[in-house]
Amino acid sequence: MIRRPEIGSFIVMIVIILALALASDGKAFNALGLKNNIAIIAQYGIIATGAALLMIAGEFDLSIGSMIGFAGMSMAMMLKWGLPFGFGEATPFLAFLITLAMTLSIGWVIGTVVVRSGLSSFIVTLAFLFFMRGVTEVAFRLINQSTQISGLPDYKQESWVADILGGQVFGWFYDLWFMLGGNLNRRGEQWVEGFDARFLWWLIIAGAAWFILSRTQLGNWIYATGDNKEAARANGVPVNAVKVGLFMFTAFCATMFAACQVFDTNTSDAAKGNLMELFAIAIAVVGGTLMTGGFGSVLGVIFGAITVGLVSNAVFFIPEIDGAWFRVFLGAILLAAVFANERIRKRITGGI
Amino acid sequence: MAEPYLRVENLTKRFGPFTALGGVDLEVYPGEVHALLGDNGAGKSTLIKTLAGVHQPSSGQIYIEGKPVNFRSPRDASAAGIGTVYQDLALNQLMSVTRNFFMGRELKGPLGTMRMDEMNQIAHDEMLKIGIDFSDPTQAVGTMSGGQRQTLAIARAIHFGAKVLILDEPTSALGQKQQMGVLKTIKRVRARGDIAIIFITHNEIHSRLVGDRFTFLALGKVIGSGTASEISDHEMRRLMSGGAEMGDLKQELAEI
Numbered sequence: 001m002i003r004r005p006e007i008g009s010f011i012v013m014i015v016i017i018l019a020l021a022l023a024s025d026g027k028a029f030n031a032l033g034l035k036n037n038i039a040i041i042a043q044y045g046i047i048a049t050g051a052a053l054l055m056i057a058g059e060f061d062l063s064i065g066s067m068i069g070f071a072g073m074s075m076a077m078m079l080k081w082g083l084p085f086g087f088g089e090a091t092p093f094l095a096f097l098i099t100l101a102m103t104l105s106i107g108w109v110i111g112t113v114v115v116r117s118g119l120s121s122f123i124v125t126l127a128f129l130f131f132m133r134g135v136t137e138v139a140f141r142l143i144n145q146s147t148q149i150s151g152l153p154d155y156k157q158e159s160w161v162a163d164i165l166g167g168q169v170f171g172w173f174y175d176l177w178f179m180l181g182g183n184l185n186r187r188g189e190q191w192v193e194g195f196d197a198r199f200l201w202w203l204i205i206a207g208a209a210w211f212i213l214s215r216t217q218l219g220n221w222i223y224a225t226g227d228n229k230e231a232a233r234a235n236g237v238p239v240n241a242v243k244v245g246l247f248m249f250t251a252f253c254a255t256m257f258a259a260c261q262v263f264d265t266n267t268s269d270a271a272k273g274n275l276m277e278l279f280a281i282a283i284a285v286v287g288g289t290l291m292t293g294g295f296g297s298v299l300g301v302i303f304g305a306i307t308v309g310l311v312s313n314a315v316f317f318i319p320e321i322d323g324a325w326f327r328v329f330l331g332a333i334l335l336a337a338v339f340a341n342e343r344i345r346k347r348i349t350g351g352i
Numbered sequence: 353m354a355e356p357y358l359r360v361e362n363l364t365k366r367f368g369p370f371t372a373l374g375g376v377d378l379e380v381y382p383g384e385v386h387a388l389l390g391d392n393g394a395g396k397s398t399l400i401k402t403l404a405g406v407h408q409p410s411s412g413q414i415y416i417e418g419k420p421v422n423f424r425s426p427r428d429a430s431a432a433g434i435g436t437v438y439q440d441l442a443l444n445q446l447m448s449v450t451r452n453f454f455m456g457r458e459l460k461g462p463l464g465t466m467r468m469d470e471m472n473q474i475a476h477d478e479m480l481k482i483g484i485d486f487s488d489p490t491q492a493v494g495t496m497s498g499g500q501r502q503t504l505a506i507a508r509a510i511h512f513g514a515k516v517l518i519l520d521e522p523t524s525a526l527g528q529k530q531q532m533g534v535l536k537t538i539k540r541v542r543a544r545g546d547i548a549i550i551f552i553t554h555n556e557i558h559s560r561l562v563g564d565r566f567t568f569l570a571l572g573k574v575i576g577s578g579t580a581s582e583i584s585d586h587e588m589r590r591l592m593s594g595g596a597e598m599g600d601l602k603q604e605l606a607e608i
Contacts, residue, residue: 215465217458220447224455227444234442236427236456294446349445349494 006300008340009287012333013303016310024317028310031174031183031192033317038195041309042202043257044283045302049202049209050253051280052301054246056213058226058293059114059121061250064280066132067103068273071258073136074099076149076268092155092162092263100255106132107251111244129277137270147270154266165201165256166263168194198260202305205253210298222246226293282330283308286337290345307333355418357382357548358403358434358516363412365398365572372398374572375412379565380516383545385538387563388552389592395572396552400518403550404436405429435514439521441505445494449486450475452493453508478507482540483533499530503537510547517541518550523558531558538562556592560585568592 020028027033047064054061078090078098090098110128114121140147155162171194177183178190185191213219224232225242233239254273262268287304289296308330315323356379365373373395380386390396401407403414405423413420416432423429429436443452450468453475459467475489484503486496493501502522509517519538523531539562541547553559559566566583568576568591576583576591583591593601 215468217460217464217466220451220455220458220466223447223451224444227446231440231442231444232455234426234438290446294444345446348492 006288006297006303008337009300009303009307012286013307016307020310020314020317024314028314028317031177035192035195036316037310037313038199040313041306042196042198043260044279044309044312045202045305046198046205046257046260047250047253047276047280048283048287048301048305049206049298050246050250051277052284052287052289052296052298053209053213053222054243054250055281055284055289055291056226056293056296057222057243057246058229059243059246060125060281061110061247062122062125062277063110063128063132064250064254065273065276065278066129066136067106067251067254068258068261068276069136069270070106070132071099071103071255072262072268072272073140073270074102075259075262076152077139077143079152079155079262080149081143092159092165096161096165096259099259100252103251103255104248107248108244110251111247114247115240115243125277133270140270148268150267152262152266155263162263163197165197165259166261166265167197169197169200170195196260196264198257198264201256201260205256206298206302213298218242223294226295228294279308282334285341286333288337288341288344290341291338292345295341295345295348354381356380356415357417359415359418360403361413361415363399363402363414364410365402365407366410372572373402373409376569376572376574378567378574380548380550381565382515382548383542384564385542385549385551385562386565386567387559388550388567388569389554389556389559390569391554391593393571394569396569397520398572399569400436400520400550400552403429403434403516403518405434430512430514433513433515434518435509435512435516436518437502437505437509437520437522439525441501443493443501443505446492448492449479449489449496449504453478453489453504453511457512474511475507478511479503482507482510482537484537497530498526499533499537502526502534506537506541510541514547516548516550518552520552521554522551523553523555535562556588560588 024033028037047068051061051064075095078084078095079092082088083090083094083098106128110125113119114124117124137147156167174183174190174192174194183191213222221232221237221242224235224237225239229239257276258273261272283304284296284301285291286307287296287300287302289301311329312326315321315326358380360376360378363373363376364371376395376399378386388396388399398407402409405426405428408424414423415421421432423432444455447455450472454466454471459471461467472489476486479486482503484500486500493504496504506517506519522534526534535558538549538551542549542562551559551562563580565579566577566588567574576587
């Protein structure tokens with residue numbers, strides 16, 4: 001038990017859940033509170049999973065936030081102005097697919113630059129942070145004359161793709177809650193219909209990442225790559241392919257984040273996803289991922305996402321507190337997590 | 353005597369104008385420990401890297417079971433049964449013993465999953481065969497002693513088909529007690545009878561304790577070789593100091 005890297009983040013999560021439940025008088029976990037909390041937790045969880053896997057392999061991706069902005073812009077733009085090069089109207093499916101193809105290619109380019117040049121991924125992805133955000137804004141102004149798109153039609157009725165990305169899921173959970181006598185609005189009708197679809201996507205992404213990391217050959221390669229890449233290479237692990245693949249995975253996570261947002265709200269904005277790369281990294285660290293690579297767990301990242309998500313939302317349930325306390329808390333818990341992780345690392349490596 | 357598993361004939365390796373190996377001959381027999389001795393810069397590292405496929409020889413020929421071979425990469429060498437255990441051991445400290453043992457060569461089940469129970473069992477059994485009973489192979493390598501890590505790296509090389517085991521100064525970074533542990537491991541591998549061991553060391557006592565055959569290198573050349581009974585302790589000391597006579601060295605020091 002004590003050897004498990006997620007134990008610290010688990011304890012912190014339990015403390016936060018209890019504290020928030022008490023301070024909000026239970027409102028944080030009533031039918032609507034739960035839905036809203038899960039919505040933000042899932043957002044954080046999706047990108048933190050990508051960031052954590054990449055960190056375990058020994059690299060950073062600071063371009064996640066800009067990738068979210070770019071992907072959102074790309075999808076909304078195609079929906080509003082049609083496919084590029086005059087190929088006509090874009091369906092939600094095509095907009096999503098073309099965007100994903102672009103972001104995966106950009107992820108491949110970032111990864112290839114990092115492994116070929118041997119430069120620090122910090123600096124390469126910092127460059128892409130600025131580059132992608134700039135491209136997003138420029139594209140918005142050139143084509144749309146404004147850096148935001150709002151009032152897109154609601155595609156969720158006619159397109160199943162839009163519905164599984166931006167609609168509602170697990171309606172049975174709230175139906176059951178209603179049947180058991182809860183989940184009632186003031187008129188005594190059923191209050192909440194379901195969770196946001198991003199909850200399902202978070203579960204899928206985190207579940208797949210957990211399976212891959214802890215059970216498969218690829219997972220062993222990810223750990224080996226981040227721990228000591230020369231040792232991994234000497235034993236035949238395709239270190240570069242693993243890294244490039246994981247840069248593509250973070251791009252995928254950023255795209256899913258953006259897609260859920262666009263099809264949920266039917267809007268897009270050039271500033272979307274700002275600072276999200278730093279939240280993703282912070283959550284990965286709070287979840288027990290080592291900054292130096294080679295160690296971490298998806299379960300810990302899930303706990304970290306729940307913790308950070310709940311605290312960022314706390315202001316809505318406890319109106320007396322200033323929302324900026326969230327960042328104070330995040331800074332403090334991040335520092336504590338780094339020290340805790342370092343202690344774990346020292347214990348495992350015999351104090352070196 | 354049986355045929356040597358590995359034979360090296362007149363091997364040279366030049367890096368630009370610098371000659372690292374100037375015509376080395378070597379014969380390594382299964383079930384024997386061949387101690388390779390020499391000072392820093394004698395060419396030991398270049399020789400083993402050439403045998404391990406990291407470097408390609410400038411001239412000369414390597415034979416495996418009498419057949420000439422050319423190694424273009426470490427993969428070729430390892431496929432031909434040459435297992436090299438380098439000083440850094442190529443281990444990952446944060447990962448478990450089993451995950452290290454099978455790193456890059458995991459046993460796969462459906463969907464790319466690892467057959468973890470089977471892998472734990474094999475890692476445990478292979479290490480037990482050469483002398484350590486490491487009861488929990490899910491433990492991180494970082495918690496092992498230096499001698500245990502050496503055993504893990506050796507067990508791994510043998511399990512994945514090494515017929516020639518090259519040990520690069522396996523005792524040099526260890527304490528006295530752990531050095532004996534590694535020597536015991538070497539003896540156990542030797543006792544299997546089917547594996548040839550090349551034991552690189554600075555330490556004449558260690559080489560005397562386990563060596564069956566000796567080759568001394570100095571400045572890229574073989575300056576002496578023979579079986580354990582052919583080489584006297586006096587001769588050994590002379591060759592260890594690069595071929596100089598003890599008397600000469602004494603005089604050299606006396607002149608200061």
